[in-house]
Amino acid sequence: MYDWEPSHIDLSLIRDNLSTTTPGYSFVSDPVNQLTDAYPELLLRACIYPVDGLLQEQGQNQSTWDAKAARAYLEAHDDHLKGLMVLCNFDRGQCARITELLTLECFNTASRERGIGLWDGKMCSIIRHHKARLATNNEFYVVRFFSKPVSRLIFQYLVYIRPVAITILLKCFDIEHTNALLFSPLSQIGQKSTTPWTASTFTKELRRHCSAATGIPSGIGVQIYRQISIAITERHVHAAAARFNRFGDTTGTAGHEVAYAWQSGHRPMQRHTTYGLDGAYPDHLQPALLRAYERVSASWQNFLCGCDKSGEPRSIPVEADRAQLNYASTHHSLTPSQKRPFISDLKESPSNNKRLRLRPDLSSVRGTMSTEAIAQPSSEESLVIGIEEDVNSVTCDYMSRPSPEGDDEAAEPISDDAPLRIGPYPG
Known part of the structure; x- marks a missing residue:
């Protein structure tokens, strides 16, 4: 140029x-x-x-x-x-x-x-x-x-x-x-x-x-x-990537555009089938298909380089990540003979469901390194948690560290029996 x-x-x-x-x-x-x-x-x-x-x-x-x-x-x-x-x-x-x-x-x-x-x-x-x-x-x-x-x-x-x-x-x-x-x-x-x-x-x-x-x-x-x-x-x-139902209109994940279907007295699926999209969905270049492909590309870019919703790359706190890696490598190092399992290879168990997936709080660790207030897991479990956090660090929101006496309550999984519902339809 x-x-x-x-x-x-x-x-x-x-x-x-x-x-x-x-x-x-x-x-x-x-x-x-x-x-x-x-x-x-x-x-x-x-x-x-x-x-x-x-x-x-x-x-x-x-x-x-x-x-x-x-x-x-x-x-x-x-x-x-x-x-x-x-x-x-x-x-x-x-x-x-x-x-x-x-x-x-x-x-x-x-x-x-x-x-x-x-x-x-x-x-x-x-x-x-x-x-x-x-x-x-x-x-x-x-x-x-x-x-x-x-x-x-x-x-x-x-x-x-x-x-x-x-x-x-x-x-x-x-x-x-x-x-x-x-x-x-x-x-x-x-x-x-x-x-x-x-x-x-x-x-x-x-x-x-x-x-x-x-x-x-x-x-x-x-x-x-x-x-x-x-x-x-x-x-x-x-x-x-966040899972979504394109025709869902009764959950908290439904977008505001479902009201257009309600206004005509239809559910989104009936509206799209009768009045909207062509039956051969990927066979015609239409805005709904472009939006679906745009969402897929954005999820890849989000994982690859940490782009925000607008498509611009986010700034990554490099120093904090390095400090965390140094902390993990110092306290939870593995011997060369130990295998590093993927998180998907672990079997579901009550202990796994209650396991807290938290990043080390570096500010609190500096002052309490000699104390036993923070329960240290085994080195293999620590590495598995660290791998999962690194993989999903772009799309996951991290919880704040609970107090020691509230661990059991914070670790309980959230019940799905009463999902959020919106709209005029009971679901």
């Missing part, structure tokens, strides 16, 4: 008509957004930049394109796009198949609809599976939403960086680029050997990032990561 930061644009104000199938349409080309002429400022900076500028002077008030510098810019564009490709597959939820990722298109074409859209202030990828046509005669939609920081990166790439690279191809090398694929190299266009990106390209970039990170095996490939992401979702994200 040549040390240039474009003016902030509220993505929630950008119009993107996902139902439009006109060839060439995207939110960038939508005339209401006025984004087609947003990139010349970056192009001007790239041309006249004092270091590695794309233009070289030839006489007074004359200049010409520096082909070597222009080619270097296109190669840097491809390197940036590779990193963005890996980031997109990390951020939006469970890992997609690489063939799906590499076929995403920026704008509509004569034969295909685009795979990148903007909805509710977030960028999203839209994949259409055709294998359901034999059963439903419709496509099966899979939508993955990006977090707000990643949405901002994709937005800046599509609005500023990509148009500049395409303009350089046209003006410097006289090559008109009309390919709609998002993740495709531009530096190889016009050369004798043009190789499109494949799954091996993603694997190499993924392993490069894994090698640069501490504590992550460098041999993880695309197939292994896809299975890892699914396993994480089944073990942690699915269990940590």
Whole structure:
């Protein structure tokens, strides 16, 4: 970006008509957004930049394109796009198949609809599976939403960086680029050997990032990561996400929108079946389906990096977490031969149900380390509790430490015999 930061644009104000199938349409080309002429400022900076500028002077008030510098810019564009490709597959939820990722298109074409859209202030990828046509005669939609920081990166790439690279191809090398694929190299266009990106390209970039990170095996490939992401979702994200009933209207978890169904004299399920959603729910791209996919992506991002409800990453108290880890490792360390069980492997028992899952109160521990007021569990139980807290630290609310004489009362599970009920229906 040549040390240039474009003016902030509220993505929630950008119009993107996902139902439009006109060839060439995207939110960038939508005339209401006025984004087609947003990139010349970056192009001007790239041309006249004092270091590695794309233009070289030839006489007074004359200049010409520096082909070597222009080619270097296109190669840097491809390197940036590779990193963005890996980031997109990390951020939006469970890992997609690489063939799906590499076929995403920026704008509509004569034969295909685009795979990148903007909805509710977030960028999203839209994949259409055709294998359901034999059963439903419709496509099966899979939508993955990006977090707000990643949405901002994709937005800046599509609005500023990509148009500049395409303009350089046209003006410097006289090559008109009309390919709609998002993740495709531009530096190889016009050369004798043009190789499109494949799954091996993603694997190499993924392993490069894994090698640069501490504590992550460098041999993880695309197939292994896809299975890892699914396993994480089944073990942690699915269990940590708040369970909900989309048609429930008699419990405390029901939203205020159920009143719209009540107002017409219907329950939510009858309202959605008769007047609302299509029977083939995932086969039509509709707001209710997008909201469901947005909730799933948000739960993944919440577990992965601690994003709040708005999609912005939360600040993590690093020092407090380090102090807690030091405390746990000092007092509840395990020998190498001891096995660290998962919390799901423990059998349910009355003692497990009454077990308090509390973080150590560091402020009180400092003054009472020598006393016996705090009952220390066994090292193995302590580690199990710590693992569960770390896994669910984003979505769980921690209880305050009870007094020693009130342990039995605080440890009793809450009865579900009398659930909260709302609405005009008895349930």
